[in-house]
Amino acid sequence: MRLTILGGGGFRVPLVYGALLADRGAGRVTRVVLHDVDAARLDAMTRVLAEQAAGVPDAPEVAATTDLDEALTGAGFVFSAIRVGGLAGRAEDERVALAEGVLGQETVGAGGIAYGLRTVPVAEDIARRVARLAPDAWVINFTNPAGLVTEAMSRHLGDRVIGICDSPVGLGRRVARALGADPDRAQVDYVGLNHLGWVRALRVDGRDQLPRLLADPALLGSFEEGRLFGADWLAALGAIPNEYLHYYYFDREAVRAYREADRTRGAFLRDQQHGFYAAMRDPAAPALATWDRTRAEREATYMAENRETAGAGEREPEDLSGGYEKIALALMRAVARDERTTLVLNVRNRGTLAALDADAVIEVPCLVDANGAHPLAADPLPAHAAGLVTAVKAVEREVLEAARTGSRAAALRAFALHPLVDSVTVARRLLDGYARAHPGLAHLR
Numbered sequence: 122m123r124l125t126i127l128g129g130g131g132f133r134v135p136l137v138y139g140a141l142l143a144d145r146g147a148g149r150v151t152r153v154v155l156h157d158v159d160a161a162r163l164d165a166m167t168r169v170l171a172e173q174a175a176g177v178p179d180a181p182e183v184a185a186t187t188d189l190d191e192a193l194t195g196a197g198f199v200f201s202a203i204r205v206g207g208l209a210g211r212a213e214d215e216r217v218a219l220a221e222g223v224l225g226q227e228t229v230g231a232g233g234i235a236y237g238l239r240t241v242p243v244a245e246d247i248a249r250r251v252a253r254l255a256p257d258a259w260v261i262n263f264t265n266p267a268g269l270v271t272e273a274m275s276r277h278l279g280d281r282v283i284g285i286c287d288s289p290v291g292l293g294r295r296v297a298r299a300l301g302a303d304p305d306r307a308q309v310d311y312v313g314l315n316h317l318g319w320v321r322a323l324r325v326d327g328r329d330q331l332p333r334l335l336a337d338p339a340l341l342g343s344f345e346e347g348r349l350f351g352a353d354w355l356a357a358l359g360a361i362p363n364e365y366l367h368y369y370y371f372d373r374e375a376v377r378a379y380r381e382a383d384r385t386r387g388a389f390l391r392d393q394q395h396g397f398y399a400a401m402r403d404p405a406a407p408a409l410a411t412w413d414r415t416r417a418e419r420e421a422t423y424m425a426e427n428r429e430t431a432g433a434g435e436r437e438p439e440d441l442s443g444g445y446e447k448i449a450l451a452l453m454r455a456v457a458r459d460e461r462t463t464l465v466l467n468v469r470n471r472g473t474l475a476a477l478d479a480d481a482v483i484e485v486p487c488l489v490d491a492n493g494a495h496p497l498a499a500d501p502l503p504a505h506a507a508g509l510v511t512a513v514k515a516v517e518r519e520v521l522e523a524a525r526t527g528s529r530a531a532a533l534r535a536f537a538l539h540p541l542v543d544s545v546t547v548a549r550r551l552l553d554g555y556a557r558a559h560p561g562l563a564h565l566r
């Protein structure tokens with residue numbers, strides 16, 4: 122089977138390839154086509170992958186191209202992990218927002234809106250091409266903001282595009298471990314939007330164990346989200362939020378920490394990856410070792426500012442390895458081999474959450490088989506969560522409209538109506554600031 126990776130020169134491609142190398146099952150991926158707009162990045166990644174494959178019998182063969190249509194034609198699966206505007210664009214998103222005193226994170230708040238505005242048109246173009254050139258392919262979208270981008274692509278691909286994120290899976294496993302439960306046997310009740318969901322129950326043999334966790338400050342202090350949000354707030358809230366809700370519940374502290382930091386996350390990654398790709402221009406450089414060192418540094422510093430304001434300390438060693446590639450592979454296997462499994466994915470709501478319409482992409486446990494991903498029934502959201510989810514989905518819809526029609530009014534509504542933007546005046550300045558920073562947004566009228 123053939124897998125095409127869009128953003129194939131991107132930094133996390135070796136994680137995916139590593140997972141493919143470990144897969145010995147029938148019907149596995151035998152050919153990987155990397156697509157990127159940047160040939161030098163493709164060269165760098167091809168070298169890392171070649172070192173990974175050394176000595177592995179029947180390693181999937183790797184080809185690279187800058188021709189999108191060629192990459193898509195004949196694909197069985199398409200992984201989309203692109204970054205429109207690169208990490209320089211991400212750093213700009215943060216800078217413009219922080220200058221206005223609001224959050225510039227790549228998926229949350231003003232930064233997520235700016236990133237969405239420039240990414241949606243590119244994602245829709247890709248989706249249209251897939252529909253034409255590889256109509257039977259399954260598209261697995263990792264591109265952030267993952268929920269919004271998946272919804273944009275679903276307008277052309279229906280249920281053949283599925284969005285993934287490793288945050289909910291990591292959260293579910295951490296909660297299970299804190300409770301002494303087997304993460305593979307625990308049933309996690311998690312629902313919301315991407316980077317905006319809550320664990321509301323964790324059932325082992327049908328019995329909810331979460332109340333025991335919420336009542337025990339020591340247990341709550343034993344894992345990442347417990348330390349990030351604090352035992353007292355989690356007990357009061359009665360659920361364990363996705364780590365990205367730290368930006369909502371501790372907005373002031375997060376904004377202050379990012380303003381005081383030497384460099385924002387995007388600027389740090391921009392400089393770090395610039396160093397990596399520059400090093401790869403030396404043909405004698407050890408590709409895999411250099412990549413792995415860079416990866417370890419990236420993972421250790423993930424959400425460092427948030428953890429610092431919360432006094433949460435370092436990340437646990439078992440949280441460092443990510444898992445995003447494991448979810449992608451599990452999803453692909455379930456679909457390709459009809460291996461039924463349950464995964465938290467970004468799919469169309471249908472009737473799952475009454476607060477949202479049928480086409481809204483939500484993040485929810487799904488039953489996956491050869492027919493795709495089917496959301497499992499979920500209890501209604503409590504009012505505070507339904508409020509946030511509907512507000513943020515409404516903002517996403519404005520982004521989709523602005524991207525499609527070029528409407529400045531829709532873009533202004535997106536910024537102004539976001540719960541983390543506190544004034545229409547600020548929203549207007551954000552829009553102007555982003556239009557100056559990203560020439561691609563100058564078309565908004």
Ligand code: G6P
Pocket residue numbers: 265286287288386390419423424445
């Ligand atoms: C988590 C998030 C992803 C994000 C990744 C890397 O896994 O769920 O959406 O892409 O972290 O974040 P970073 O800040 O290192 O780019």
Ligand code: MN
Pocket residue numbers: 267285286287288316
């Ligand atoms: Mn994510």
